[in-house]
Amino acid sequence: MVKNLRTKGSKFIDQTSRVSFKFNGTKYFGFKGDTLASALLANNIHLIGRSFKYHRPRGIMTAGSEEPNAIVQINDNTAFTEPNVRATEIEIYEGLKAKSQNCWPSVNFDIGGINNFLSPILPAGFYYKTFMWPASFWLKYEYFIRHSAGLGKSPKLPDPDIYEHKYIHCDVLIIGGGISGIMAAKMSAKRGLNTLLVDENPNIGGSTIFQNSKFYKINNQTSCSWLENEIKEINKFKNLIIKTRTSIAAFHGYNFLLARENLTDHLPANEKKYKVRQRLLKIRAKKVILATGALERPLVFNNNDRPGIMLSSAIKKYADFFGVACGKENILFTNNDTAYETAISLDQKGIKVNAIIDIRENCNSEISKEVEANGIKIYRSSTVVDTYGYKRIKKISVMQLSSDGQSVKGQKLFINCDCLGIAGGWTPAVHLFTQSGGKLEFDEKDQIFVPKIYPSKQISIGSCNGDFELDQIIYKNTKILKEFLEISESEYDNIDVSGASNLNKRNIWLLPSDKILGKTKSFIDYQNDATAKDIKLALREGFRSIEHVKRYTTTGMGTDQGKLGNMHALGIIAETTGVKMSELGTTTFRPPYTPLPFGTIVGRNVGEFFDITRKTPINDWHVKNNAKFENVGQWKRAWYYPVNNESMHDAVQRESKAARESAGILDASTLGKIDIQGTDASEFLNRVYTNSWTKLDIGKCRYGLMLNEDGMVYDDGVTTRLDKNHFIMTTTTGGAANVLAKLEDYLQTEWPELDVYLTSVTDHYATISICGPNSKKIVSKVIPNLDLSEVSLPHMSFKNTIIDNIKCRVMRISFTGEQSYEINIQANYGMSLWEKIMDCGKEFNITPYGTETMHLLRAEKGFIIVGQDTDATLTPIDLQMDWIVSKKKYDFIGKRSLYRSDTMRDDRKQLVGLLTEDPNEVLEEGAQIVANLNQKPIEMLGHVTSSYFSPNLNKSIALAVVRGGKKMLGQKLFIPMENKNINVTIVDPVFLDKENNRLNAQL
């Protein structure tokens, strides 16, 4: 039977609008304003999931984003599914479906629960120790580990939601909308500053907004009604933006922060449609005010993890804010006064408190006196030594604590309960502060880390700064904020605040039990099942650094990042090793503060918007003619043009033959083009290329090789002298941007005296290359007025000309070894020129070819492709291109490096050609080359860089780099593959037309 534990009269919950949802298949009801956790608690459900390692039943511990246990899978088996959603954060909506995680077949009966009984043989480091040997078993182990690892199930379908990014610039960013954040917002907005206030909850007000106690008064009002008024007032400011359901994920340097604004997760499916689900805010703030509050600490004692054991502050929030009783028989267990506040709240609402167990010897605060006066039994100087109940706490056993707090004594007392609230004091939420580079200091008195050194214009106020008492918070905030915001007078100057609790707490990191530690399970990290004895074991095994202990025990490595238990882990290490907490330090807090969906991180940059796509002016023609495309950098390049369902191989063979036998046409528009002008342009080229440029005549083209300063080949391409002081350089498609950047670098920083101007004109021109024995006939049809004779336009020269009244440049340059013309025309005429050439070439069967055929044709000629045949470890000498390195020039980029002892070694890897014994055997690019198959370990001499079946030579050809390859001409080597060894012979890398007769169409 489902009991309803809703008390009447919470104004934060709309008890008139009922919402139905499903948990593990059963339908329940809650109200608008409930979180999944509060709605489940109202239905008396505590058991939410199973722990990661031992599969112990676990319930709701907290009421916020620090929740370690109550994590669920929502919208199971749909594209909208999401694992590890904190039940304490997700707001219920009509139709919400949630499911327990890490249990099979169900949360009530979980096979994995056997791990709990195996726990004596599953200590910290179990996996590291056990699965080490025998090594050959690893694959089997891995299978099982992978199947038992991980919480929840990741979605299998693409994320259908919409996400976006937004930049925000503000004067002041305030993180956290509790009482401190609201004070800061008011002071900042009143001062006229553009202010942004963010809070991860659906409403601002923090925990003060439901603090209705008579013990806390501000200007003679209860603190909640005072704060309500403040909220009303700040809502009036036009220069203040309040974003709720917005959590800061990361705080980077220079006050740059990332926030996740949750827009639709609380809405039912029909209202979510077509809306942006989450927005990643990129905030740049002049000043940041951290008012992130504090997290209540649990207490570490034996079996402190059963469903029904919760933080005392969470019980208070469920009662005061959600109007939900977490139990009917409550016990509070504390080391400070916080639990007494909870007791009073529960008592006022008629929720029974059976007892308070206080580890302190005495406490004289007014609030504790009131609790005692109300007839609640207080056990002082006592501790809980064990808890009972498998799927829900049933009772606890209590004993007297020794005066040093290290052992227990006296009679064991049993008290029944169905809910145990634990209060271990407060930990300031300094995560964001440390992410930003802030340095903490340890406060010995309160046993907390607090902000000390701020790396940017930021300040921490309120409980995240270590101030926990209302009066202290308000007085200190006023002082700090006035200084930080440069305000001389504030309305808070004469505020009257009264508080009643006693700050004293008795801090014992690990509470003793009547059992020895080895027989206890005192959890520190609930999600990862790390216990106090695991920490001690790690220390015994020699781990000292907190970062090492963390990784060995997995403490703090769950989705909650150890928000609750990390301090206890530190405390126990400090106590055991005798090192001071301040010297031990904390583990590193890394972004994101709470998990962030990938969708939010990528925003709109999905699918075709993932990266920029560059298309040539002729792209539509390629698409229409069935081209297959390949990505070259950001460019889409036609790869090959299959006809009648041809395979890639058949298409490339056909295209390659056509280009050599009649005519081929290539869209080369993607080649990088840099316009170089200035009186020192030729001197500049002299310095950046390995060969000489001063004597290049106007109207002539020259191939150039560019090195890095270390002597390695960087880029290549043809540069044409258009005029005395005007050149146009072509670069590789992928290298264009880097080459321009490199040239600019040298011009600006090393040779500022040179009069040279560089302009990238890659996108300004369409480039069409026509090659083959009939290319000249086709070009003469396209440009009848142009004299194409050898005298007028010899190989490696250019002419300005006009086609259909459009100016263009015709260059006679060749990357295929065929007679070849490259026409550059203003980009927007590219398509019409391409179509005109196709038209004129029809009678010669002009064949469009793609990058694959281009690569094949140039490989037949032994021309390198920088980046395919080279990899930044090859000099021009290694490439057998000594001819292009000027001996006369005094200097060029990389020259000195060519004479380093290392670059002059003759056993460097050098470019060679390879022929296979079987002419039909096409090598795999990247395959390793060896000389001796019997050698162990076998020595790799080099690898295949380019490999094709040449239809023009009717055999397989390859380029390769081989150690000392230049001197190995004719030598037989081997390429060992998975199933066979391939016999190859080293040959000259030029396979076709060594005499270059084809350049002039002499076949």
Next chain:
Amino acid sequence: MFLINCPFCGEREQSEFKAGGEAHILRPKQPTELSDDEWAEYLFMRKNIKGIQFERWNHSHGCRKWFNVIRDTSNDQIKAVYKMGQKPPAI
């Protein structure tokens, strides 16, 4: 992500810039006269300081100008920016 005050454009996001390594390493005027060790010193050796470091930066998605930055690498605080060819300011 830090903010860099480009001497030509003003303050911009780091994502508009490209880092160019240590500053004030002059390319030798007569490289061929250097020994292998001297050339290697220019080519490979960089200080990689934790603390105040003189660096080259390029406003690659802006004016494309190179300039110098004095940055504390331990906390990314930029102490000064100045143009190429200028002497570093006292900090």
